Amino acid sequence: xxxxxxxxxxxxxxxxxxxxxxxxTLHIYEERYKQLVSDCxxxxxxxxIPFVHQKSVGDYGIEVKINHIIKTFxxxxxxxxxxxxxxxxxxxxxxxxxxxxxxxxxxxHEQDFNAKASSYLQQLTKDYMWVSQHNALQEEAFxxxxxxxxxxxxxxxxxxKYDLIKxxxxxxKENLLKAKIKLFIHLIKTEHDLQAKFILN
Numbered sequence: 001x002x003x004x005x006x007x008x009x010x011x012x013x014x015x016x017x018x019x020x021x022x023x024x025t026l027h028i029y030e031e032r033y034k035q036l037v038s039d040c041x042x043x044x045x046x047x048x049i050p051f052v053h054q055k056s057v058g059d060y061g062i063e064v065k066i067n068h069i070i071k072t073f074x075x076x077x078x079x080x081x082x083x084x085x086x087x088x089x090x091x092x093x094x095x096x097x098x099x100x101x102x103x104x105x106x107x108x109h110e111q112d113f114n115a116k117a118s119s120y121l122q123q124l125t126k127d128y129m130w131v132s133q134h135n136a137l138q139e140e141a142f143x144x145x146x147x148x149x150x151x152x153x154x155x156x157x158x159x160x161k162y163d164l165i166k167x168x169x170x171x172x173k174e175n176l177l178k179a180k181i182k183l184f185i186h187l188i189k190t191e192h193d194l195q196a197k198f199i200l201n
Contacts, residue, residue, distance in 0.1 A: 006091060009063065010036050010047040011105045017051050017161035018062045018084035020148045025070065028078040032101035037080060039100070040066055048105055050090050051162050059090050060166045063107070086110070087165045113170055117145050121174050124181045125150050131188045147173045154180060 012033055018024055028037050040047050050061035062084045070079040088107035097104040117125075122145060151164055160180065167173045 006106050006108055008104055008106050010040065010045070010097075010100075011050060011093065011103045012036060012047050013050050013052045013057050013061075013103070015052045015158065016049065017158040017165065018049065018064060018082070019152055019161060019165070020062070020084045020086060022084045022152050023067065024082055026080050026082055028080060032096075034076050034078065035100065036102040037066065037078060041069075046085060048088060048090075048107060050093065050105065051158065053159065053162070057090070057093055058162065058166075060162065061088055061090060061107075062086070062165070063088055063109070087113075110165075110168075113148065113173065114146050115170060117147060117150055118174060121147075121150065121178060121181075124178060124185075125153065128181045128185055129153065131185055147177060150177060154184065156180060 016024070028034055036047060039045070046063050046065045048061050048063050051058040063086045064082040065085050067081040067083050070081055072078050087110045089110065090105050090107055092106040093103065094105070095103040125145070147164070147170065151161070154177075156164075160176075164173055164176055167176060
């Protein structure tokens with residue numbers, strides 16, 4: 001995988017994977033992560049979310065930015081809105097980086113996968129949107145679609161997102177999405193066929 005210069009950023013390990021451009025609300029209640037969020041806000045810095053699965057910190061994660069504070073509580077807890085920025089490979093992880101309460105990691109950002117998705121993947125995605133929502137997206141909705149913007153349209157688990165972000169070539173990422181979309185289309189069509197038969201009977 002082509003990589004950029006190594007960086008050290010604060011870490012917030014979670015059993016969750018965000019994709020670039022995807023947003024999520026987090027409730028911050030632990031002291032170490034209150035400190036992490038406060039430091040990031042003060043320094044206009046990002047932090048990393050390495051994926052935790054079965055109590056083990058994975059080798060890949062997502063750098064996120066804090067979009068805004070939704071709510072603060074009297075005890076210092078916070079609800080924040082975060083957004084995925086870039087996928088990274090975790091080179092080294094420390095659960096506590098003294099004197100801070102939170103940990104940090106050395107990362108390499110993955111290569112840029114903002115290239116437009118292949119025409120075949122775009123057409124599969126349009127087919128999926130049609131059968132799942134009976135609504136074809138406008139052609140221009142795919143003008144700048146890449147693998148991550150297409151993946152955000154799908155209802156996939158964090159484990160499936162993790163497989164996607166750790167795939168180290170565009171071809172591998174596209175193949176994962178193609179297989180998943182084909183499966184979704186098959187399942188939806190099968191369900192529709194069963195419903196039609198039930199109504200006819």
